[in-house]
Each structure stands twice: as structure tokens, then as C-alpha cells.
Amino acid sequence: MSDDMKAMAGMENMDMAVMQACMDACSACEQACTVCSMQLMDCAPECMNCADMCNTMMRSMMRMQGMTPAVMMAMLDACIAMCQMCMDACMEHADHSEVCRMCAQSCKACMDACMDMKNMMMAAA
Amino acid sequence: MSDDMKAMAGMENMDMAVMQACMDACSACEQACTVCSMQLMDCAPECMNCADMCNTMMRSMMRMQGMTPAVMMAMLDACIAMCQMCMDACMEHADHSEVCRMCAQSCKACMDACMDMKNMMMAAA
């Protein structure tokens, strides 16, 4: 069995709509976090970390040939943890910063989309 | 307690030499994977994924103010899984590609450095 077939084992039944929604949510979250970091408020470090992780998560989903289900799960867990942390940091400013409020919403949407990916992968396995 | 203090809780006793070694290993692994991907062999997707994750991991360690111990642990687990996968893919070509052999070594060194980070963080907690 070739490397590619090993890598893809357990992924051939994936729901592409769920994966596309997750990639879109990662891209939107990277952008919201990048904009939010420019306020140089105390959530900026969380936003910069979250922006980089969301970009890496999105690219990994576009490069499934170079992923295994186990690595994908670990990446999704890390991305969920990062989005949760950034959302919490931005929610503390949501009352007085519209940018933080929108960033927190993007983080929540990305978290949810990553959880949908996990659930879909577990159902497809 | 401020956001920054919450974020740093449990990290103030970290061994900076262990963290510096991990950042250096991530940087070296990103570079080895980028070079290896240029061979356009069947390990290239794994190498591209690993390069991006190693860069994101390194930057997260440089932005500790925007991390919590739990998020750091999830990121380290994902980076370890990614390096292991890339190492395995490159090891299959290690006999005939010196570039793959060096890439696999960098992945192994990065995995080990991430495990050292995890052990150090658990001891410091």
C-alpha cells in the first residue's frame, strides 16, 4: 500500500461540505484575529497565536494527502483550544470593542466547525 | 487578576533553556521540511503540513503571553503527531534520498524537543 493510501485510510468517506465549511471558518477566523490584534489590546497575543493556527489548520485540510486521521484529530483539538482561548480573551472586551466582539464570534464559529469536523471524522471512521 | 496573569499562570517556573531548544528545533524542522518538499516526492504533502505547524508552534512559544498551559499542551501534542507522521513518510525514502534522511532527523529532533517541553511544563505545574 502506498504512502498516499495509508495517509488517506479512513478519510475517503469524509463529508466534503463539512470540511469546506471548516476551511472557510478557519480563513475567516485568521482574518478576524489579524484585524483584532491591530488594536494592541491585551488580547493581541491570543489573536496572533490563533491567526497562525487557523491558517495552518486550513492548509492542513487542503493537504489531506499529507495527513492521517490521528494527526487531523490532534490538529483539530489544538485549533479548538486556541479558538476557545482567543474567544475568552476577546469576550472580556466585547462590551466596548466591536472588533473584539466580531473576533470572538469568528473564534466561536471556527471552534464549532472544527468540532463538526471531528464528529464527521468519527462517524466516517 | 489580569488576562496576562491568567494566561501565564503555571508558566512562570518554566525552564527557558528547554523552551529555547524547542523553538530552535521547530525552526530547523520548518526549514528541513520546506527543502524536502521541493523534491516533489510522495512525502511532500506531509513536509508542507509539518513545516507550517512547526512555524506556528515556534511562534506560539514566542508569544507565551497569549497562551495557557492547556493550549500549549494541545499544540505540543499536535506538533508531535505532525513530526512523527512526516518522519515516518521521509524514512521510507531515507535509503535513496539524503534530503529525506535529514528531514526525518529534524522531525525526530523536533518531536523530542516538544516532548521535553511537555515534561518540563508538567514538572513546573
Added chain:
Amino acid sequence: MSDDMKAMAGMENMDMAVMQACMDACSACEQACTVCSMQLMDCAPECMNCADMCNTMMRSMMRMQGMTPAVMMAMLDACIAMCQMCMDACMEHADHSEVCRMCAQSCKACMDACMDMKNMMMAAA
């Protein structure tokens, strides 16, 4: 005059719709190039280079406080050159690869959007 005011000098009259269109084109091009690179055809190195540059270009537009008009112009020139090169490489496969054809279209759209940014900035200066 503060750093921020210096940095923004000459940018306060920018057309935000043109800039938003450019950021969207950069994001779309990064994604198309990342997908195209997975074919491991001889355009893959161009695609990887173009994907990274488009992401950096997009982020720079989101971080205008840390840009000057001259730096923005140099970045746009580099991004245009990168997109042109990647488009040319992918066009050679456009007849037999639908993915390459779509990648070339995204590169063309990104080039055009970067040129629109340049024209808008020169008109606003």
C-alpha cells in the same frame, strides 16, 4: 507626529472597497495555490511560493498601521510578480488539469486586484 500617523500618511484617502477586494483575492489565491501544489506537478514550487506571498500580502493590508505607502507599493509589485509567474506555470497545464486552470484564474484575479490597489494608492497620494 506619532509613528502611526507617519505610517498612515498618504493612506487616509484609500478606497476601502478596493482594498477589501484585494484582500479577498489574496485569500482566494492562497487557497487555490495550496490546492494546486498538492498535485505535485512541476508548477508546485511556484504555487507554494505564491500561496505564502498572498497570505503575507493579505495580512499586510490588514495591518496598515504598520505599513507605509512605499512599502505597500514594493509588496504589491512583489505579489504581482509572484502571481504572474505562478499563472504562467499553471497555464502550461490548463488543458489537462482543471485544478491548474482554476489556480491560474485565481492568480490572474489576484494580480489584477493588486494592480487596482496600486492605481488607487497613486490616485489617493
Added chain:
Amino acid sequence: MSDDMKAMAGMENMDMAVMQACMDACSACEQACTVCSMQLMDCAPECMNCADMCNTMMRSMMRMQGMTPAVMMAMLDACIAMCQMCMDACMEHADHSEVCRMCAQSCKACMDACMDMKNMMMAAA
């Protein structure tokens, strides 16, 4: 003539030591800028922009198969402009921030290494 040969035309006489020094300077500058941005001072936007560009510049040099001399020149010009801007921003804080002083030094070293690359490429053409 294949794509790869076209891409490499004019680059086969390059001095690899100069290119390696430039990649090392880009990597060091990305790291210094990332650390400096964490101070959330008014140079942070410049530092974030410069960090991303230095990483993209470094990776482009590692993926020379997907570059042409003209694109490389445009990228080097953009990287030089970015480093100059970030150096200027950080130099304003160099008296009271050791981190800014070191960041400015890394930007200067990266600028110089990119200029060496340009000179070497013009001599090799």
C-alpha cells in the same frame, strides 16, 4: 526547455554561501520581530508585517525551482523595504527597550543580507 529550466535560468551561478546567509538572516529577523511585537508598543504592527515577510522570503529562497530572477529581485526589494521600515520604527524605542534595539539590529542584518543577494544575483546574471 522545461519550466524548471526556465525558472532556474540565470540562477545556476549563484553563490550558495550568500543565499544561506540571507536565509539565516530572514529566520533570525522573523524571530526577533515576533518577540518584539509582544511588547505591544507602537512598532508592533511593523514587526508583525516584517516577521511574515521574512518567513515568506526565506521559504522562497528554499524553493528556488519555483522562482525566476525577476521575481526574486521584486521579493528582495519588498523585504528590504519592510526591514527598513521596521528598523526605523524600533530604533525610536532603542534607548529604552533592549528588545527593540535587538529587533532593529536583526532588521538591519536582514536588509544587508538581502542587498548582498541582489548584488550576487546581478553579478551572476
